Every structure is written in C-alpha cells, then in structure tokens.
Amino acid sequence: MSSVATAMTRRVPWRALAALAAAIPLAVMLVDGLREGLTVNPIQELTLRTGKVGLVLLVAALACTPLNALLGWRFTLSFRRDLGLYGFGYIALHLAIFALVDLGLDLDLIARTVLQKPFVIAGSAAFLLLLPLAITSTRGWQRRLGRRWKGLHRLFYIAMPLAVLHYAWLVKADLRPPLAYAVGVAVLLLLRVSAVRRLFGPRRRGVDYTART
Numbered sequence: 415m416s417s418v419a420t421a422m423t424r425r426v427p428w429r430a431l432a433a434l435a436a437a438i439p440l441a442v443m444l445v446d447g448l449r450e451g452l453t454v455n456p457i458q459e460l461t462l463r464t465g466k467v468g469l470v471l472l473v474a475a476l477a478c479t480p481l482n483a484l485l486g487w488r489f490t491l492s493f494r495r496d497l498g499l500y501g502f503g504y505i506a507l508h509l510a511i512f513a514l515v516d517l518g519l520d521l522d523l524i525a526r527t528v529l530q531k532p533f534v535i536a537g538s539a540a541f542l543l544l545l546p547l548a549i550t551s552t553r554g555w556q557r558r559l560g561r562r563w564k565g566l567h568r569l570f571y572i573a574m575p576l577a578v579l580h581y582a583w584l585v586k587a588d589l590r591p592p593l594a595y596a597v598g599v600a601v602l603l604l605l606r607v608s609a610v611r612r613l614f615g616p617r618r619r620g621v622d623y624t625a626r627t
C-alpha cells in the first residue's frame with residue numbers, strides 16, 4: 415500500500431465501523447421482530463439469521479491476517495479480534511435461540527433433536543472450540559498464557575471447517591452457498607501455510623499469523 419493510502423487508512427475509525435457493521439443485522443432482526451416481519455416461524459428465522467451473520471463475521475475475522483500478509487492491509491489487524499468476538503456473540507445467540515427458546519432447555523428433547531439433526535454436533539463442536547478463544551481474547555489472558563496463547567488460538571483453524579461442515583450438512587436444496595464458504599475458508603486456511611503464501615504474495619518474512627495488534 416502507498417504511504418498516502420496508509421496515512422489515510424490510519425484516520426479511519428475501523429473498530430467503530432466494525433462495531434456498526436456487526437450491530438446492523440441485530441438491529442434489523444429487532445425491528446423485524448417488532449414489526450412481526452420474521453416469517454411465520456420467527457424462531458427458525460432468527461436461528462438462520464444469527465447463524466448466517468455469525469459465520470460471515472467469523473470468516474471476515476479469518477480473512478484479516480491473509481489480507482495484511484498478501485496486500486499489506488495492516489489496518490485489518492486492528493479490528494480482527496472484534497470481528498471474531500462479534501461473530502462468536504451471534505453464534506452464542508444462535509445457540510441460545512435454538513436450545514433455550516426453541517427447545518426450552520429440555521435436555522431430553524435436545525438429545526433427541528441432536529440424534530435427528532447430527533449437523534448440530536458439528537456446530538456445537540465449533541462453538542466449544544471458539545469458547546476458550548473468546549474467553550482468552552483479552553490482553554490480560556494473552557499475557558498470562560504467554561506462548562500457549564498462540565497455540566490455543568490455532569483452535570480457530572479447526573473451528574472454522576467444523577462451522578462450514580455444520581452449514582453444508584443442514585442445507586437440503588442448494589449446496590452452492592455452503593460450498594462457497596467451504597472454498598473461501600479452505601483458501602484462507604491454506605494462505606496460512608508459508609509455502610502457499612509465497613506462491614501468491616510478496617515474500618514477507620516474519621508475518622505472525624496469530625499475533626494480537
């Protein structure tokens with residue numbers, strides 16, 4: 415990126431824009447809810463919407479580091495963690511709507527539903543892998559865990575394929591959207607392999623793929 419462009423990107427309040435972008439879908443859901451515009455099955459509609467938005471935000475978080483490494487878009491690192499946390503927040507909401515609102519936290523019913531809908535297992539595994547990352551995302555935890563923090567945060571690379579598997583598994587008709595996410599996530603993960611990155615981008619040594627900014 416040119417020095418003029420770099421100076422301009424420094425002036426943009428990226429973190430506030432990321433917060434705004436993440437808040438808009440939630441606001442739309444609230445407005446639609448108040449206007450009774452959530453289809454005839456509002457619980458299902460909210461489950462689908464929160465799942466979709468959560469996935470988009472998590473993929474966006476995954477894209478930040480490759481964008482910096484390949485295109486020099488360093489500004490993306492300033493809101494990478496925010497995107498991940500907002501994505502996790504939507505998925506926590508997605509889970510709460512499904513388990514609390516839809517199934518009334520009835521453990522028997524939840525167990526039966528999981529047997530009928532095995533895609534829920536992949537989603538739950540992704541959520542459980544993301545949970546420690548969300549908890550330890552603060553600077554305090556990063557300091558406390560030291561080198562182990564990076565290792566722990568590599569769980570993101572396992573959680574994302576599981577999240578896409580969850581989506582692909584549940585779709586009955588048009589497989590193209592989950593396939594597009596699968597290809598996107600695969601490319602973003604492959605770009606973390608230095609040999610692959612060198613094929614596509616400048617030889618930038620020492621790009622830390624898990625570092626906090």
Ligand code: HEM
Nearest residue numbers: 458461462465466469505509512534537538540541577581
């Ligand atoms: C990182 C974790 C997760 C991601 C990224 C995710 C994402 C998604 C996406 C994208 C959809 C489909 C939306 C659509 O078709 O428009 C979906 C549907 C669904 N998810 Fe998840 N999900 C996750 C975790 C979970 C968990 C933990 C549960 C429950 C324990 C869950 C339960 C469901 C259910 C029941 C549906 C289908 C609703 C229906 O077809 O009626 N998901 N999820």
